[in-house]
Amino acid sequence: MGDIDRDPERGVFYEAKWDLGDGGSLHYVVDEFADVHFMVVANEDPKAAQETLSRIEAALAVWTVDEMLNDCYVHVYPAGWAKSLMRLGAGAPLHATESVVSYVVFSSEHQDVPVRRAAVWAMVYAAWPEFKDALLRLADTDPDPRIAQDAQLALEQLAESGVIEP
Numbered sequence: 001m002g003d004i005d006r007d008p009e010r011g012v013f014y015e016a017k018w019d020l021g022d023g024g025s026l027h028y029v030v031d032e033f034a035d036v037h038f039m040v041v042a043n044e045d046p047k048a049a050q051e052t053l054s055r056i057e058a059a060l061a062v063w064t065v066d067e068m069l070n071d072c073y074v075h076v077y078p079a080g081w082a083k084s085l086m087r088l089g090a091g092a093p094l095h096a097t098e099s100v101v102s103y104v105v106f107s108s109e110h111q112d113v114p115v116r117r118a119a120v121w122a123m124v125y126a127a128w129p130e131f132k133d134a135l136l137r138l139a140d141t142d143p144d145p146r147i148a149q150d151a152q153l154a155l156e157q158l159a160e161s162g163v164i165e166p
Contacts, residue, residue, distance in 0.1 A: 082118035089122025
């Protein structure tokens with residue numbers, strides 16, 4: 001096991017990493033920006049990664065995507081809505097699901113700034129190409145300059161990482 005150095009600029013407030021011995025690793029991350037704790041399994045062998053994830057899910061209480069979405073639907077006040085969006089983005093699966101994409105894009109059109117900002121960050125955490133059009137819209141038309149700037153930065157980072165075409 002090893003601790004990863006704290007680096008708030010990269011969003012790493014605490015991370016512990018375990019070598020699984022099969023070429024994979026398990027990471028426990030405390031993300032204070034999103035106000036969530038989560039685990040990540042990394043392995044070149046998708047079957048081995050899924051087996052590790054299944055063991056974790058059997059041993060710990062974890063949020064499923066459906067539970068995260070249900071939590072989003074019960075929040076009508078901006079603070080709760082934004083928090084649930086951040087959790088949904090951080091806990092999003094590797095590949096897009098229509099229900100998550102629809103909810104995050106819907107939230108990106110909310111009248112309250114904190115909800116739209118959380119929607120941008122949920123898109124960044126999920127890093128799905130399906131969010132490109134929503135990010136372009138926010139970058140070009142959001143009335144809050146900080147949200148427009150964050151959306152533009154998200155587009156640049158997603159393009160740099162090869163998630164979307166520039």
